[in-house]
Amino acid sequence: MVVQQAVLGARNLSKAFFGNPVLRDVSIDLVPGRIHALLGENGAGKSTLINLLSGALAPDSGQILVDGQPVAALSPREAHRLGVAVVQQELSLAPHLSIAENIGLGAYDRRGGLIDYGGLAVAAKEIGGELGLVESPDTPVGRLPLGRRQIVEIAKALFIKPRVLIFDEPTSSLAAPDVVMLMGLVRRLRDQGVAILYISHRLNEIIDFCDYVTVLKDGAITADRPMAGLDPNGLVRLMVGRDPQNLFPPYASHATEDLVLETRNFRTAAAHGVDFELRRGEILGIGGLVGHGQEDFMTGLYGAVAADADQFRVLADGGAARTTPFANVAEANAMGVAYVPADRRKEGLLLPHSIDFNLLLPLFARHGAQHRRRADESAITERLAQRLNIRGDRSRPVQALSGGNQQKVAVSKWLPLEPSVLLLNDPTRGVDVETKREIYIALRAMAAEGKAVVLLTTDTPELVHLCDRVIVFHKGWVAAALAHAEASEEAIVAAAMGVRAAPTLQGAPH
Amino acid sequence: MRGEGTRLYWRIQRRRNEGLGALFLVLALFATIYAILFPGILSVGAMAKFVQGWFPTAMVAAAETIVMLTGGIDLSVGPMVSLGSVVAASTMQGPLGISGGVLAVLALGAVVGAIVGWFVAVNRYPAIIVTLALSFVLRGVALLILPRPGGFVPPSLSDFLAGSRPTAAVLLVLLVILWKLYQATPLGTGLIAAGDNAEGAYRSGVGVTIARMCAYLASGVLQALTGLYVAAQTGSGDPIIGEPMTLAAIAAAVLGGVGFLGGRGAMRGALAGSLLMSILINVMFFMDLPLVAQYVVQGLIIVGTVALPLIRASWRRGL
Numbered sequence: 001m002v003v004q005q006a007v008l009g010a011r012n013l014s015k016a017f018f019g020n021p022v023l024r025d026v027s028i029d030l031v032p033g034r035i036h037a038l039l040g041e042n043g044a045g046k047s048t049l050i051n052l053l054s055g056a057l058a059p060d061s062g063q064i065l066v067d068g069q070p071v072a073a074l075s076p077r078e079a080h081r082l083g084v085a086v087v088q089q090e091l092s093l094a095p096h097l098s099i100a101e102n103i104g105l106g107a108y109d110r111r112g113g114l115i116d117y118g119g120l121a122v123a124a125k126e127i128g129g130e131l132g133l134v135e136s137p138d139t140p141v142g143r144l145p146l147g148r149r150q151i152v153e154i155a156k157a158l159f160i161k162p163r164v165l166i167f168d169e170p171t172s173s174l175a176a177p178d179v180v181m182l183m184g185l186v187r188r189l190r191d192q193g194v195a196i197l198y199i200s201h202r203l204n205e206i207i208d209f210c211d212y213v214t215v216l217k218d219g220a221i222t223a224d225r226p227m228a229g230l231d232p233n234g235l236v237r238l239m240v241g242r243d244p245q246n247l248f249p250p251y252a253s254h255a256t257e258d259l260v261l262e263t264r265n266f267r268t269a270a271a272h273g274v275d276f277e278l279r280r281g282e283i284l285g286i287g288g289l290v291g292h293g294q295e296d297f298m299t300g301l302y303g304a305v306a307a308d309a310d311q312f313r314v315l316a317d318g319g320a321a322r323t324t325p326f327a328n329v330a331e332a333n334a335m336g337v338a339y340v341p342a343d344r345r346k347e348g349l350l351l352p353h354s355i356d357f358n359l360l361l362p363l364f365a366r367h368g369a370q371h372r373r374r375a376d377e378s379a380i381t382e383r384l385a386q387r388l389n390i391r392g393d394r395s396r397p398v399q400a401l402s403g404g405n406q407q408k409v410a411v412s413k414w415l416p417l418e419p420s421v422l423l424l425n426d427p428t429r430g431v432d433v434e435t436k437r438e439i440y441i442a443l444r445a446m447a448a449e450g451k452a453v454v455l456l457t458t459d460t461p462e463l464v465h466l467c468d469r470v471i472v473f474h475k476g477w478v479a480a481a482l483a484h485a486e487a488s489e490e491a492i493v494a495a496a497m498g499v500r501a502a503p504t505l506q507g508a509p510h
Numbered sequence: 511m512r513g514e515g516t517r518l519y520w521r522i523q524r525r526r527n528e529g530l531g532a533l534f535l536v537l538a539l540f541a542t543i544y545a546i547l548f549p550g551i552l553s554v555g556a557m558a559k560f561v562q563g564w565f566p567t568a569m570v571a572a573a574e575t576i577v578m579l580t581g582g583i584d585l586s587v588g589p590m591v592s593l594g595s596v597v598a599a600s601t602m603q604g605p606l607g608i609s610g611g612v613l614a615v616l617a618l619g620a621v622v623g624a625i626v627g628w629f630v631a632v633n634r635y636p637a638i639i640v641t642l643a644l645s646f647v648l649r650g651v652a653l654l655i656l657p658r659p660g661g662f663v664p665p666s667l668s669d670f671l672a673g674s675r676p677t678a679a680v681l682l683v684l685l686v687i688l689w690k691l692y693q694a695t696p697l698g699t700g701l702i703a704a705g706d707n708a709e710g711a712y713r714s715g716v717g718v719t720i721a722r723m724c725a726y727l728a729s730g731v732l733q734a735l736t737g738l739y740v741a742a743q744t745g746s747g748d749p750i751i752g753e754p755m756t757l758a759a760i761a762a763a764v765l766g767g768v769g770f771l772g773g774r775g776a777m778r779g780a781l782a783g784s785l786l787m788s789i790l791i792n793v794m795f796f797m798d799l800p801l802v803a804q805y806v807v808q809g810l811i812i813v814g815t816v817a818l819p820l821i822r823a824s825w826r827r828g829l
Contacts, residue, residue, distance in 0.1 A: 056713050077715035092710030094703040096773045098522045105703055106715030114694040118515025138521035140528075156714070 004031050005068055007195045008053060008084060008164045013062035015048055022048045023219045026062070030164055030195040035186060037206045037227065038199045040216035041239055041460065041493070046199055047089070049216065050166055053197075054086045055079035080107055083163035087170050091153045095142030099133070099152055100124045102141050107160045127155045132181055146173045154182070165189060166197040171205065172291075183209060201289055203232040203497050215239055232499045233490065240460060240489040248465035249441050253484065254448045255282035255468045260420050261301075261337075261452065264311035266325065270296035272476045278421065278452045280315075283443060285467030285487070286456040288496045293476035295342075298423050298456050300325065302339040303332040315420065333365065338414035342425040342456075344403075348410035351399040355390065356381045358398050359413045366417065380416050388412040389438055404435025411442065422446060423454045428462065440466055460489045474498045519694070526776045529767055532818050533779060536811075537786045544789050548796060558676040562743065564788035565678040566591070566736050570755045571762035571784035572685060572777060573732035578763055580725045581705040581772025582630055582637035586622075587733055587759045589648035591752030594618060594737015596652045599661025599747025608667050615738045616731060622648070623730020624723075631722035645756070652749040661747035671742040678739075682781075685732075689777050692728075701725050705772025761812050762787055786811075 006029035015023040023045045030036055030053075040046045051057040053064065055074035063070045066082050086092075093102045100120045109116040124137040131151050135144065141152055150173050157165060167186070171179045186209075190196055200206055206213070207227065215223040215238040223238045230238075261278040271293035278284055288294045300307030303326030312325045314335050326332040332339070341347035349358050359381045364372075381394060388408040398406055407427055414422065424443070428436045443466065447453050455467060463470045470487040472480040472495040480495035527534075550556050570587050577584045597618050602611035626644060629635040671677050692698040700721040703711035712718045736755075741747050764770075765786060766779030790811060794804045 054713070075715075076713045077717070080715040086713065088710070088713060090709070092707065092713045094706035094711060094773060096706050097699065097702060098525065100518055101522065101699055105699070105711065108696045108699070110696065114691070115696055115699060116515065117519045117694075121514040121518040124518075136521070137518060138525050140525060 004033070006031050006065070007067060009065040009068075010049075010053060011063045011065065013049070013052055013059045013064075015045075015052060015057065015060050021219055023052070023059075026216070026219070026221055028053075028214055028221075028224070030197055031212075032163070032193045032195045033190055034212055035190050035196045035198055035210045037210035037213040038197055038216065039203075039206070039213060039235060039239055041458075044216040044239070045219040046216055047168065048219075050086060050168055050197075050199070053079075054084055054166060077106070080160055083160065084166070085157035085160050085162035085164070086166040087150075087154050087157045087168060089168040089172070091149055093141045093149055093152060093156070096140055098138050098140055099128075099135060099144075099155075100137035102152055103127065103137075103156045103159050105156065123159055124155070127158050130158075130185065131155055132178070147175050147178065150174055151178065154185075162194060164195045164197070166199075168199050169201065170198075171200060171202060179205075201497055203235050203499055207232065207235070232497075233494070236490050236493045236497070236499070240493055247437055247440070247461070249437075249444050251465060251484070252444070253282070253468050254444075254450075256280045256450070258315070259313070260315040262311070262313040263301075263309045263325070266297070266300065266307065266309040266312070268293075268296045268300035268305055268307045270476050271300060271473070274478055276301075276471075278454065280420075280450045280452055281447050282468045283447050283453045283455055283466055285463035285470040286454065286473065287460065287463045287470055287492050288473030288479075290458060292473045292496070294456055294473040295425065296476075297473070298339070298425055298454065301332075301454075302326065302337060302423055303328045303330075304339070330365070333362070333417065333419075336418070336420035337423065338362070338417060338419035338421070339423040340407075340411050340414070340425060340427055342429060344406055344410045349398050349406060352397050355385075355394040355396060355398055355401070355409055358409050359384050359394075362413055362417050384412045384415060387415070388442055402435075404431040404438075407431055407439065408435065408442075411439065419451065421452045421454065423456075425456045426458055427455070428457070428459060460492050463487060463492055464489055472496050527778075529819060530776070530779050530782070533766065533782055533786070533815060536815060537782050537789075540786060540789050540793065544793050547793065554676070555674055558674060558679065560788075560792070561676065561679045561682070562672050563792070564785060565682065566740055566743075566755065567758055567762060567784040567788055568682060568781055569685070569732055569736040569739070570759035571766070571780045572689070573729040573736070574759035574763045575766070575768050575775065575777055575780040576701070576725045576729045576732075577637070578768045578770065579705050579772060579775060580631075580701055580722045581708065582722070582725070583641065583760070583770065584626070584729060584733075585638060585641040585756055586626075586645035586648055588752040588754065588756035589645045589652060590619075590622060590730070590733040591737040591740060591755050592749050593648045593652040593655075593752075594734040595741035595744075595751055596656040596661065596737070596747040596749050597734075598738040598741040599663050600655055602664060602667070603662050608664055611663075612738065615734045619731035619734030620727055621730075622734070623727040626730065627723040627726035631719050631726060649750075656747050656749050659744075659746050659748040659751075661741070663741050663745050663747075665745070668742045668745050671739060686777070686781070693777075697721055697724060702773055705774075707773070758784075758787065761808075765812055765815055786815075 008030040010026060010028050013023055013026045026049060038046055052059050055076045055078055064074055094105065103124055104120050109119045121137065131154060133151050133155060135148065141149055150170065154170065170182060174182065186196060198210055207230065210227050213223065213225065213227050214221060217239060256279055258280040259277060260280055263274065263276045266274040266276055274297055286294045296305060299305045307325045309323065309325050312322050345351060360377055385394060390405060390408050398409055411427060427439055443453050455462065457463060464487055468484050470482045470492060471478050472492055474496060479498065482491060545551055551560060570591065574584055574587060594615055598611050598615050601614040602608055604610045626640055629640045630637045700711065700716040703716050704718040704721045708718055737752065740751055762784035763780045765783030766775060768775030768780055787808065790808060794807060
């Protein structure tokens, strides 16, 4: 077989954000007439690679080649001109412009300096016909539901008659018939000689559909090979295969039999029918791909988003059966439930204020209008700083700390309230390895003290090595509930991707 | 094919009236009240005078709208109008006469617009801070050039722009045509896309920086020309005459459905908003309402018209 020259390629790309390497030495070749899958867990660097290939970001080092020639300083406009189109996951549409204007955006044909609306009308009809876009082209895009906007996004990519077409999770918000339609379309484009890069978390979809696969893990390539001979489990192994590097403290369970929190049929806008039990001293992990309801579940537990349940019992409440979850965050706090948000910079901390002030913030709510007692306060912050190993002058603003140390402040500020339940949303995101280890040890210590820790994380090894139990969300339902012994990375990722229905799955539609 | 393009264009334009129904209705109501209370307004001469009174507000509303559509805001509109009037009145005595004055005003608008654009569009400074700071600078410069009202505007120019002829109406029509043409260029559409979804527009190959830069340039020129017009109206330059116009411009734009976050709204809404405010002021003036009460009524009507769609939306949600 003659290997055709890559129409778009990359050589040894590296990219770091704020000193945090996201891509390391990545090379990839997109060949005409081939559907190329790009796989990897959340945070593996897929989106960064796409942004580099389409000119939205510039690499720190490495080269991008078009038809074998290196391109200096690729911009989105230049990439368009060279025939590279991206169907973005975060849609690139302007909601207040019409469908037709969005389809041509950035690539309008002109007639006497003005936009050629005639050409736009024809293109909208042609491309729209192919994609089943029945809405009138004068409709403002903001009026369309998400799935239909996705179709407009695809139409927009087709408008420039691309030689390279990159799909970033195009099917995540599409209805089933549209998925079938899209696959037919992509195959036709391949047969016409378009080079296609296809990103999806639906492994079954990818295996039937793609000719070639590149797998990214932690910013490096772990596989670059034809798809033939791979099955879903093989792909999952390629995505998670890593050594834990002694990152985790030795596993030891402190779980007891005492329930601290119990719900039946707990539900929010994005999470459905969750039966949930939490015991003193246990670390319960929550896994799943981003956006499958687990964040909504956790913030719902905390009373931060609207939630409902058939039964909701809290030990701190005397174990009284109540039907409604916490109505608001203050009630959750009063019942000994604390929450550490994922976006610590926006939600977890007051960045311009001092470390001390941030550490004391939850206490202020308890003390109400009483005068602050500086001596007590400094004793408290001193103890917290020691416990979580926060070094240096604590009158510095929190924003002066590294991400890891910021996170330590965001976690430890809750400890003076003596919470019985600690909800953590991705506490090690963007945190360096050493601080990760400190946080793991701290979580284990809190469990040993009898607190119940709920750890929502996108980092699968944390679920495997740290948690006594793991529940995995898929499409808003709990797809699997795994004991520590069953919770392998393969099992967790497979459940998150809906590869096989786990036996514990009840009542979930499939 | 050409016919199809024209049809598509006008259908898109018609869809942009969505959400402006309440404003158009309120506007028609007050226009009718005005015409019933003061039937004299329906003569050509009175109409020309009315449009002259409305014209500066319409111009600054348009200038503010262009910037707000990109997701920015301009708090220096008023001082810019003052400075425009001062520059006009102090350059028309020069050897180049009226044309020299017009050129000076155009240059002022372009230079100030370019400065704001350099900060906001190129270097991503927050527009609200840049233009707030600029408003102090412009105010000071205007007072330095002309500490008290004065200067000279040739009576012929005053007569042409603000006499008995409907020049202002013609200029407004010209403004609308130019804006429509600009909106039909890729750059004009890019302006809305940049305000609507800057990241997405950039990734689509839209020149977001250029689109924003052009918006600030156009806005600056419109503001400076408003100053020229005001100078012609009063026959002299006045270093503080524009002061109330900053808020009037923002009020008209907001009344017209232009959003603070960019992308939302249309020029026609802002023009209708400024017209409504102009009519209100006239009606209250003729009804001999005290000035203070006029402010209160204006404020209430702005809040009411803006709140109307929100109230309707919350009814629909069944709250």
